[in-house]
Amino acid sequence: MATYETFASVYDAVMDDSLYDKWTDFSLRHFPQKAKGKRLLELACGTGIQSLRFAQAGFQVTGLDLSREMLDLAQKRAQAGKQSIDFVAGNMLDLSGLDTFDLVTCYSDSLCYLADEVEMGDTFAQVYDHLAEGGTFIFDVHSTYQTDEVFPGYSYHENAEDFAMVWDTYADEPPHSIVHELTFFIKEADGRFSRYDEVHEERTYELLTYDILLEQAGFRDVKVYADFEDKEPTETSARWFFVAKK
Structure with missing residues (x-):
């Protein structure tokens, strides 16, 4: 998995800031009702922009990322925004040092950096094990198109x-x-x-592959959407969104 050593210093400058609004809106639509105040883990949190959005929306946020350079920027962002966010350096393949959460997100196609289906399945299993009963896992990936x-x-x-x-x-x-x-x-x-x-x-993988890996991890209620909207994927959808319940 990439650590974005150099990219950390220019990442925010090249990212489309409007995407964070879209990720936030999609999340809030698909989190359970009365989810505010719940514990939320953001995997691959990067420089913390999305973590800050979630904290400002009223969640207890923990952000995890491989890159300490990005986490340094994330911590400064949280302090500037006067938000208390717990940023942790770690690998989504091993969440053993973390508590359980009510909500887990992984956006910006970060799961696509995993090496193969085995690592994808292992990550899903880690998320499932660290979700509270009834918890929600939301992530996006590139479509095969x-x-x-x-x-x-x-x-x-x-x-x-x-x-x-x-x-x-x-x-x-x-x-x-x-x-x-x-x-x-x-x-x-x-x-x-x-x-x-x-x-x-x-x-990335076929939709069926993701469904199978999520089911093998223990998820039973999985819905798939496309391109930040509450619609089913089409042949030309660019980004797939998965909402999985424990």
């Missing part, structure tokens, strides 16, 4: 005063997998720009 038709050949360039980046995406060998190649030019204190390169690999 997104990985197979949209991403291959994708290119994004960003230029700002203190950084520049080139983001190119290619199809990878495993089915429904892609490789993001990122090059950053970041302005240092002396005014010079330093180059950094990172490679991020993502993979």
Whole structure:
């Protein structure tokens, strides 16, 4: 799984901020009624923007991420927003050090960074074990249409005063997998720009695979939606949303 070492410093600048509003709105629509005040675990919380949104909405939030660099930014964000959020460095494949939660989320296709179906199934099992009875798990992933038709050949360039980046995406060998190649030019204190390169690999699966893995983990009530809306996926949906109940 990627740790976003360099990406942490420019991640917020290149993210579409409106997506956090959409993730928040989708969550609030699909959390149980009277869920506010409940314990919420956000997996792959990154720099904490979504965690802060959940805290501001009235939840007791814990954010977990592999990247300590991102968690440092997240903690500063929470302090600036005057919110008490527990940020934990850790791997979603092993949640053994955490308590149970009423709600678990994992957004921004973060599960697509897991290596294979085994890791996906293990993560679902970890989430199930750390959900309270009646708890809700919500996550999103790339659709197979997104990985197979949209991403291959994708290119994004960003230029700002203190950084520049080139983001190119290619199809990878495993089915429904892609490789993001990122090059950053970041302005240092002396005014010079330093180059950094990172490679991020993502993979998704057929809808049926997710259903089977969730069922094997113990989830029985699973609903699937698409593209932040309460509608069923179509052949050209870009992002799938799963709402699973324990």
